[in-house]
Amino acid sequence: MPNLEHPAYPAADLLHLESLVPCRESQVSMLLSIFGERQQFSFPSIFIYGHTSSGKTYVMQTLLTTLQLPHVFVNCVEYFTSRLLLEEILMQLRSCSSDTEQPSPVHCDTLNDFVRLFKQAVASRELQDQTLYIVLDRAEQLREMEANILPAFLRLQELTDRNVTVVLLSEIVWELFRPNVGCFEPFTMYFPDYSIGHLQKILSQNHPPEYSADFYAAYINILLGVFYMVCRDLKELRHLAALNFAKYCEPVVRGEANERDTRKLWKNIEPHLKKAMQTVYLREISSSQWERLQHDGGEPGQLKGLSAHTHVELPYYSKFLLIAAYLASYNPVRTDKRFFLKHHGKIRKTNFMKKHEKTSNHLLGPKPFPLDRLLAILYSIVDNRVAPTANIFSQVS
Amino acid sequence: CEGIKNLMQKLMGQLMNCDIDVDSLEDEDYVPVSQNRIRCSMSSLISWYDSVTKKTDSETPSKKRNSSSRHWQSPPVVVIFKDMESFTTKVLQDFIVISSQHIHELPLVLVFGIATSPMIIHRLLPHSVSSLLCIELFQSLSCKEHLSTIIDKLLLTSRFPFKLGGKVLQVLINIFLYHDFSVQNFIKGFQLCIVEHFYSQPLSVLCCQPVDVKKRVYSLSHDQCENIRRLPSFRRYVEKQESEKQIELLTNDSFLKEETEKLLEDLHAYHENYVSILRCLHVFTSSLPKYPLGKQIRELHCACLENRVWETEDYESSLQLARMLNKTDLVTMLQQCVEILMSSSGKEFDKTVEKLKEFLTQFQNLEEASQERDVSVSSQKEVQKKTDLYHLQKTLLELKESRRSKKLTKFEMLRFEVVDYIDSLVRKYLVPADDRTLHEILYFNAATVLRGHLNAAPRTALHTALNNPHWYLKNQALKCDGGGISNKAPDICIVYKLHLECGRLINLVDWLEAFSTVVMAAEEPNADAASSDQVDDIIHARFIRAVSELELLGFIKPSKQKTDHVARLTWGGC
Numbered sequence: 005m006p007n008l009e010h011p012a013y014p015a016a017d018l019l020h021l022e023s024l025v026p027c028r029e030s031q032v033s034m035l036l037s038i039f040g041e042r043q044q045f046s047f048p049s050i051f052i053y054g055h056t057s058s059g060k061t062y063v064m065q066t067l068l069t070t071l072q073l074p075h076v077f078v079n080c081v082e083y084f085t086s087r088l089l090l091e092e093i094l095m096q097l098r099s100c101s102s103d104t105e106q107p108s109p110v111h112c113d114t115l116n117d118f119v120r121l122f123k124q125a126v127a128s129r130e131l132q133d134q135t136l137y138i139v140l141d142r143a144e145q146l147r148e149m150e151a152n153i154l155p156a157f158l159r160l161q162e163l164t165d166r167n168v169t170v171v172l173l174s175e176i177v178w179e180l181f182r183p184n185v186g187c188f189e190p191f192t193m194y195f196p197d198y199s200i201g202h203l204q205k206i207l208s209q210n211h212p213p214e215y216s217a218d219f220y221a222a223y224i225n226i227l228l229g230v231f232y233m234v235c236r237d238l239k240e241l242r243h244l245a246a247l248n249f250a251k252y253c254e255p256v257v258r259g260e261a262n263e264r265d266t267r268k269l270w271k272n273i274e275p276h277l278k279k280a281m282q283t284v285y286l287r288e289i290s291s292s293q294w295e296r297l298q299h300d301g302g303e304p305g306q307l308k309g310l311s312a313h314t315h316v317e318l319p320y321y322s323k324f325l326l327i328a329a330y331l332a333s334y335n336p337v338r339t340d341k342r343f344f345l346k347h348h349g350k351i352r353k354t355n356f357m358k359k360h361e362k363t364s365n366h367l368l369g370p371k372p373f374p375l376d377r378l379l380a381i382l383y384s385i386v387d388n389r390v391a392p393t394a395n396i397f398s399q400v401s
Numbered sequence: 402c403e404g405i406k407n408l409m410q411k412l413m414g415q416l417m418n419c420d421i422d423v424d425s426l427e428d429e430d431y432v433p434v435s436q437n438r439i440r441c442s443m444s445s446l447i448s449w450y451d452s453v454t455k456k457t458d459s460e461t462p463s464k465k466r467n468s469s470s471r472h473w474q475s476p477p478v479v480v481i482f483k484d485m486e487s488f489t490t491k492v493l494q495d496f497i498v499i500s501s502q503h504i505h506e507l508p509l510v511l512v513f514g515i516a517t518s519p520m521i522i523h524r525l526l527p528h529s530v531s532s533l534l535c536i537e538l539f540q541s542l543s544c545k546e547h548l549s550t551i552i553d554k555l556l557l558t559s560r561f562p563f564k565l566g567g568k569v570l571q572v573l574i575n576i577f578l579y580h581d582f583s584v585q586n587f588i589k590g591f592q593l594c595i596v597e598h599f600y601s602q603p604l605s606v607l608c609c610q611p612v613d614v615k616k617r618v619y620s621l622s623h624d625q626c627e628n629i630r631r632l633p634s635f636r637r638y639v640e641k642q643e644s645e646k647q648i649e650l651l652t653n654d655s656f657l658k659e660e661t662e663k664l665l666e667d668l669h670a671y672h673e674n675y676v677s678i679l680r681c682l683h684v685f686t687s688s689l690p691k692y693p694l695g696k697q698i699r700e701l702h703c704a705c706l707e708n709r710v711w712e713t714e715d716y717e718s719s720l721q722l723a724r725m726l727n728k729t730d731l732v733t734m735l736q737q738c739v740e741i742l743m744s745s746s747g748k749e750f751d752k753t754v755e756k757l758k759e760f761l762t763q764f765q766n767l768e769e770a771s772q773e774r775d776v777s778v779s780s781q782k783e784v785q786k787k788t789d790l791y792h793l794q795k796t797l798l799e800l801k802e803s804r805r806s807k808k809l810t811k812f813e814m815l816r817f818e819v820v821d822y823i824d825s826l827v828r829k830y831l832v833p834a835d836d837r838t839l840h841e842i843l844y845f846n847a848a849t850v851l852r853g854h855l856n857a858a859p860r861t862a863l864h865t866a867l868n869n870p871h872w873y874l875k876n877q878a879l880k881c882d883g884g885g886i887s888n889k890a891p892d893i894c895i896v897y898k899l900h901l902e903c904g905r906l907i908n909l910v911d912w913l914e915a916f917s918t919v920v921m922a923a924e925e926p927n928a929d930a931a932s933s934d935q936v937d938d939i940i941h942a943r944f945i946r947a948v949s950e951l952e953l954l955g956f957i958k959p960s961k962q963k964t965d966h967v968a969r970l971t972w973g974g975c
Contacts, residue, residue: 056529082499084405088442240532317543320579 012041013071021070025063026209027202031195032067038191039169042073043133047191048161049170051143051178054195057238060173063195064139074100075137080145086153090118093138097125115156119164126166136168143172147181155187162188200232207238207245215253223252226270230277244280251276321386328382333370340377344384405495409442412480417449443499447506450478477508485513486521494530501533544582545697548574551584552699555591557680559673562608563595564834566846567706574699576855590855598845604628607661607842611669618662626654629661629839638664638838664839670749671830671837677745678830679705681738685823686719688730693719705831711824723820728764728812731819735761753826760819767812860971863954867897895919896947900957906966907957909948916944 010018013036025032039046052060068075076096083089090112098110112118126136138160140146146154156163157170170190174181178192198206204224211220227245235241252273255261261268318326335343454475482488500509511534515521519538522531556564565573573590577583599605604625607617621629629635630651639647649656683701686694693715695701710716726734739757742750834840866873870890899915900907917940948967951957960968 079499079502081495082443082502084495092442092444243532317582319577319582322580 010036017071021067024066024070025059026205027198028059028063028195031193032063034193035067039073039135042135043167044135045161045167046135046169048188049158049172049190051172051174051181051190051192052195053174053177053192055197056175057240058195058197059238060195061141064171064173068137068139073137074134075139076100077139077141079141081142084145084149086115086149087113089149089153090115094118094121094125097122115152122164123166126164126168133167136166137171138168139171139173141173143174144176144181146172151183154181155183155185158188158190197236198238200228203232203236203238203241204228207241210242212249220249222266222269223249223273226252226273227277230274231281234281248273248277248280324382324386325378328378328385329373331385332373332378332381334366337377340381344381405492405499408492408496413446413449416446416478443503443507447503450507475508477510479510479512481512481514483514485515485525486517488525490525494526497526497530497533544584547584548577548587549697549699551587552702557676557698557702559669559676562610562669562843563598564672564844565591565594566834566844566848567703568848569594569845569851570699570703570706572848572852572855574703586855590851593854594845594851597847597850601847602841602845604632604842607665611666614665615662618658618665621654621658621661623654626657629657632839632841634835634838634840661839665842668837668839668843671832673745674749674830675705675832677742677750678826680741682823682827682831684734684737684741685723688734689719689722693722706833708833710831710833711828716827720820720824723823724816726816728767731816732761732764735764735819756822760815760822763815764812767815867894870894892916892920892943892947893950896944896951897956900951900969903969905969906960906963907969909965909967912948913941913944916940916947 021032022029035050038050052064054060065077067073068077076093078089078092078096080089083092091110094110094112110121112121138157140157146157157172160170161168172190178190204221207224207228208217208221211217224245227241227248231241231244235244252269255265255269255272482493485493497511500507500511513522522536526534555561556570573587573594576590577587598608606625607614609617630639639650642650650660679702680698682694683698686692686701687696687698694704694710704710704713704715735757739754739761742754742757834844870876896912896916899912899919903912917937920940920943948957952959952967956971957967957969960966962968
């Protein structure tokens with residue numbers, strides 16, 4: 005039963021669209037109603053925000069390509085200066101209209117030029133009065149560019165007097181975007197995170213054809229059960245699912261169990277998933293190493309992850325300098341005489357010390373100390389004589 | 402690269418410039434554009450990459466593979482980031498995000514150089530970015546291994562005639578181990594040694610390859626022959642000869658030249674043999690427990706250079722341990738020695754090799770012959786029978802006696818022989834270089850000079866400069882005995898010496914008085930009052946200038962505790 009209905013677009017397309025964007029029907033229908041019919045002017049700027057992997061980029065792209073609406077898609081991280089961004093938009097426009105010839109390099113520095121060239125480009129295209137959509141992904145980079153870029157894009161329809169809508173995609177809320185001098189407020193739309201049911205539905209969709217959908221759904225269920233607590237990112241989960249599926253299928257492949265023996269499959273895969281959580285998810289080892297491990301079936305104990313290499317070897321004097329600095333920063337000055345000289349007297353505890361005996365110096369943090377004290381402590385803790393050479397001083401710096 | 406723009410510019414500059422040089426001749430359409438006009442964006446990089454790979458791949462038909470395959474159809478572009486920690490994190494993150502979007506069109510492999518620990522990746526890159534990377538770790542060799550390789554290739558080889566003496570090598574290695582694990586500094590120190598040696602030793606002209614020695618020796622002048630005669634090792638050599646030969650050596654230049662040539666050839670031969678036997682000894686001592694002679698060959702080399710190694714205690718203990726080695730270890734060591742000796746170029750070692758091979762065959766024969774049962778084994782069984790205390794004591798005493806006079810098994814005798822033979826080789830060949838004649842030509846021994854250059858002591862230098870200005874200014878007039886302050890010295894020296902006598906806080910007025918007394922001591926005592934005011938002003942000005950120079954150098958600082966006082970910051974000599 006198609007949920008998306010719109011008189012302007014053919015029903016077959018809409019059905020296809022619906023199959024591509026599960027769990028986002030409400031957002032897509034909202035977008036469709038804003039877009040209206042092809043030639044109708046829509047809202048000048050739309051701002052879509054949501055967490056990572058909540059499907060913003062994917063939904064926009066699928067929507068625009070499936071319904072074949074003319075659009076320009078630009079990632080603001082890649083085109084990091086305003087000039088690059090504007091030129092890229094113009095070049096994409098030109099290349100869409102004339103597919104055969106090579107797009108000549110266009111020179112556009114300011115928004116003034118952009119508006120003018122934009123009008124020319126749109127005029128040369130046969131748009132049949134369709135709305136042109138300019139989609140700017142990772143729009144938070146626009147804030148770092150010149151101050152007039154963002155307000156101009158929000159008002160582009162008015163500035164160019166053409167049928168164009170600018171869609172901004174970002175992970176940050178609109179309140180942080182608003183410039184100080186005010187601007188045209190776009191239509192904000194929120195893409196909520198996927199719930200666990202949604203995740204299950206989406207992940208079960210792309211199952212390999214050799215196995216039945218139920219089998220894969222059970223696998224996804226197990227996977228989500230283990231990983232949902234730590235990770236809700238769809239991309240991560242998809243990656244993990246792809247990596248571990250081969251291991252899950254092993255008992256079936258070897259003939260030990262058939263597709264319905266859930267307990268056996270669970271026992272097989274559970275330690276594996278736990279290990280994956282510690283290694284691959286934390287990026288200790290790379291996924292290619294993980295796959296190699298699975299093939300060999302060897303003991304993963306030999307594989308040293310990134311965190312095993314934290315030990316750094318230091319030269320002799322450097323070690324002692326570090327120790328001396330630690331002592332100098334945590335020991336109060338009074339105790340130096342007692343620790344570092346051979347013949348020291350007793351230290352009488354004053355009232356102050358009795359009150360503050362329990363406070364460990366570690367809680368108060370390190371204290372600053374003069375350089376001479378550091379060197380004096382160093383000379384006393386190193387066994388043999390240390391010559392005060394430039395090498396030691398350069399180690400200090 | 403302060404920003405992503407610079408990064409992209411540098412990247413494109415380096416990648417495309419290599420290409421422009423190659424292809425500009427063939428391809429007329431490829432217009433070599435200047436840096437400014439190329440848009441530094443990913444799309445131009447991708448189009449460049451396509452153009453390059455299409456040229457090389459035009460003959461081979463590209464097969465279609467499914468997208469999940471991990472093999473690149475065309476060679477990847479490798480970008481090396483030297484010293485990753487000094488990049489701003491934003492630049493790295495942006496670059497990774499950009500390149501991961503175009504990974505299908507432009508296969509990139511990024512190599513990060515990390516100086517601290519691999520966890521820095523997690524600190525520099527947030528999870529969203531590091532999840533785009535497939536990270537594999539590889540480690541280069543540790544710096545100590547690099548050092549051993551360098552020493553091996555430079556010193557323990559007969560390709561280069563220049564060698565380092567024991568103390569000098571120890572200084573360089575100490576700087577490496579104690580201060581910084583820097584191989585670059587070691588190399589610089591080594592270069593400094595070479596420069597010093599060739600600069601200060603006039604006979605270093607003879608330090609050359611053996612083929613050139615003859616020619617150079619015969620072209621020595623009379624002065625240089627005198628230099629040779631003055632070398633201490635040569636004097637020792639001359640004293641050992643008979644009197645006629647002594648006279649000949651000391652007077653006749655051509656005879657001296659012949660002798661020198663022979664001695665230098667001997668020295669070269671000595672060094673070749675030395676290296677081979679050193680490696681054999683290292684094979685034996687490197688696997689002993691507690692490494693009495695050091696684990697690495699450079700430690701053994703230092704020990705041999707400094708004194709006669711067979712007289713040291715470490716050597717004794719290592720021989721004793723060697724006498725307790727088991728058979729398989731011994732056999733492997735002998736085989737390794739045979740290989741080393743056979744690969745050395747001299748013919749000296751043919752006999753040695755034969756002897757070692759004889760030992761090996763004897764070891765093998767031991768295996769085939771039946772082992773003699775120890776007499777003690779049977780007596781062990783007697784002890785285990787039930788006895789009372791007195792009988793037990795008696796049997797144990799008997800056992801001890803029998804064990805002392807027990808005949809050694811064949812294996813043990815063979816082991817003793819092998820160890821003794823190695824010992825004889827060591828005594829013959831591992832003579833320290835200082836005992837050889839004419840070693841000063843090839844060996845550089847001035848360790849103090851080296852230490853002065855490499856391990857500078859700035860505070861000591863400052864103190865010397867200020868205390869004894871004649872050391873650096875080389876003005877004999879400034880030379881004064883310790884304690885006295887010459888009034889011809891520069892102002893800052895006078896002020897410095899005066900301040901050394903004071904305590905923690907120095908009164909400026911007293912200091913000025915003392916300074917003017919010292920400076921005016923040279924003037925006539927009967928200066929009239931009018932000029933004394935002017936002179937006072939000048940002296941005052943000089944004093945102020947000297948005090949501010951001292952403050953700049955860090956010896957004093959203005960104190961808040963008392964007005965008109967300065968606090969002294971350093972004590973002692975440095």
